[in-house]
Amino acid sequence: MKSTYAKALQKTINGREINKETHSFNFDHSYWSYNKNDQHFISQKQVYQELGVEMLAHAFEGYNVCIFAYGQTGSGKSYTMMGKSNDPDEMGIIPRLCNDLFERIDNNNDKHVQYSVEVSYMEIYCERVKDLLNPNSGGNLRVREHPLLGPYVDDLTKMAVCSYYDICNLMDEGNKARTVAATNMNSTSSRSHAVFTIVLTQKRHCPDTKLDTEKVSKVSLVDLAGSERANSTGAEGQRLKEGANINKSLTTLGLVISKLAEEVSKE
Numbered sequence: 434m435k436s437t438y439a440k441a442l443q444k445t446i447n448g449r450e451i452n453k454e455t456h457s458f459n460f461d462h463s464y465w466s467y468n469k470n471d472q473h474f475i476s477q478k479q480v481y482q483e484l485g486v487e488m489l490a491h492a493f494e495g496y497n498v499c500i501f502a503y504g505q506t507g508s509g510k511s512y513t514m515m516g517k518s519n520d521p522d523e524m525g526i527i528p529r530l531c532n533d534l535f536e537r538i539d540n541n542n543d544k545h546v547q548y549s550v551e552v553s554y555m556e557i558y559c560e561r562v563k564d565l566l567n568p569n570s571g572g573n574l575r576v577r578e579h580p581l582l583g584p585y586v587d588d589l590t591k592m593a594v595c596s597y598y599d600i601c602n603l604m605d606e607g608n609k610a611r612t613v614a615a616t617n618m619n620s621t622s623s624r625s626h627a628v629f630t631i632v633l634t635q636k637r638h639c640p641d642t643k644l645d646t647e648k649v650s651k652v653s654l655v656d657l658a659g660s661e662r663a664n665s666t667g668a669e670g671q672r673l674k675e676g677a678n679i680n681k682s683l684t685t686l687g688l689v690i691s692k693l694a695e696e697v698s699k700e
């Protein structure tokens with residue numbers, strides 16, 4: 434169920450009124466994590482428990498799942514998705530989900546089921562796809578369409594991983610290759626959309642029929658670049674070009690999502 438939030442923006446900065454308009458927003462839920470001492474404060478762990486745990490459960494059931502962070506620059510998307518790797522309390526959804534994934538695999542007692550995990554990590558920067566696990570491969574991989582499996586990126590590196598530690602190493606390497614720059618709104622602003630994909634394969638052997646079956650699910654974890662106003666970010670030159678590409682692709686994504694939502698509501 435959706436709730437509507439309306440607020441008259443009558444804030445003042447140095448005594449100057451900045452906006453008197455009333456804005457309305459539709460959303461399913463909102464989290465607040467501004468002041469750790471406030472009773473409404475929601476931690477990284479709680480966000481993961483409410484959004485990530487269910488997604489991981491669906492992935493083990495064999496569904497493809499996707500979580501993406503969409504919003505204004507500086508609003509906390511990268512923090513929510515990745516967080517701070519050096520502080521366990523501040524870890525974001527992606528490392529927590531990877532940790533739980535291997536914990537579940539390690540605790541598997543069913544000797545007829547075998548798991549394998551592969552990951553890929555790419556960024557879309559100024560409409561070009563770059564492989565973050567092989568940044569020297571050039572920054573313009575081709576997106577193709579498979580008749581059964583749908584869109585895929587040609588030649589994107591897929592690495593087999595056996596532990597949470599393996600994934601962390603790959604994530605760290607990929608994050609170092611990601612395009613980040615300082616703007617007036619965020620000192621470490623993501624200038625690209627990053628897509629971290631986990632492919633989970635479950636092979637099951639049925640001792641009665643002697644048949645092997647395979648269940649493959651894809652978990653897509655997406656940290657989008659933030660929408661921005663050139664006036665607020667102070668973007669010029671390359672930063673301005675990046676900002677224009679970011680806004681264009683986010684507008685297109687917004688249109689796709691609203692069309693999909695329209696189709697669902699017609700059913």
Ligand SMILES: Nc1ncnc2c1ncn2[C@@H]1O[C@H](COP(=O)(O)OP(=O)(O)OP(=O)(O)O)[C@@H](O)[C@H]1O
Pocket residue numbers: 466467504505506507508509510511512513619621622623624657658659660
């Ligand atoms: N819940 C939070 N608690 C503490 N710090 C936060 C929180 N959310 C965001 N921050 C901090 O705010 C700053 C901006 O966050 P972040 O880089 O995640 O924004 P973003 O939405 O990804 O921005 P951009 O679209 O420009 O990449 C960072 O310094 C981050 O550490």
